Amino acid sequence: xxxxxxxxxxxxxxxxxxxxxxxxxxxxxxxxxxxxxxxxxxxxxxxxxxxxxxxxxxxxxxxxxxxxxxxxxxxxxxxxxxxxxxxxxxxxxxxxxxxxxxxxxxxxxxxxx
Numbered sequence: 470x471x472x473x474x475x476x477x478x479x480x481x482x483x484x485x486x487x488x489x490x491x492x493x494x495x496x497x498x499x500x501x502x503x504x505x506x507x508x509x510x511x512x513x514x515x516x517x518x519x520x521x522x523x524x525x526x527x528x529x530x531x532x533x534x535x536x537x538x539x540x541x542x543x544x545x546x547x548x549x550x551x552x553x554x555x556x557x558x559x560x561x562x563x564x565x566x567x568x569x570x571x572x573x574x575x576x577x578x579x580x581x582x
Contacts, residue, residue: 470501473547480540480561484569485533487562488512493555494524500555505543519545534566 490502501519504512511533513520520527548555 470547473545476544476546478542478544478559478561480535480542480563482535482537482540483563483565485531485535485561485563486569487560488527488529488531489558489560490520490527491558491560492520492522492525492527493558495553496521496523496555496557497550498523499550500546500548500557502544502546502557502559504559505545506539506541507543511542532569535563 488504492500498521501521503510503519510516512531542561544559546557
């Protein structure tokens with residue numbers, strides 16, 4: 470855990486509406502992942518936790534806005550396996566705010582104007 474690897478992902482402004490973390494079979498729950506924006510951990514929402522599993526996909530809906538100037542996410546990973554390297558596939562669904570408003574009506578400011 471003290472030797473985490475950081476991978477920065479450069480995105481565009483918009484709303485992250487879907488997150489999938491694909492842990493291939495064989496990771497044996499030994500690969501740990503969290504996603505951050507600047508110094509703040511975003512996912513998982515508990516700052517003392519990381520995602521880890523084996524042969525499963527962690528998938529969830531979200532409504533997280535990336536404003537101009539804040540489009541970089543940092544993925545932190547570490548591996549407790551002393552024999553094998555492991556990897557995770559991260560898929561992020563990102564739409565423009567104008568495109569997603571119809572899908573998330575309660576969040577839409579335009580609905581109330």
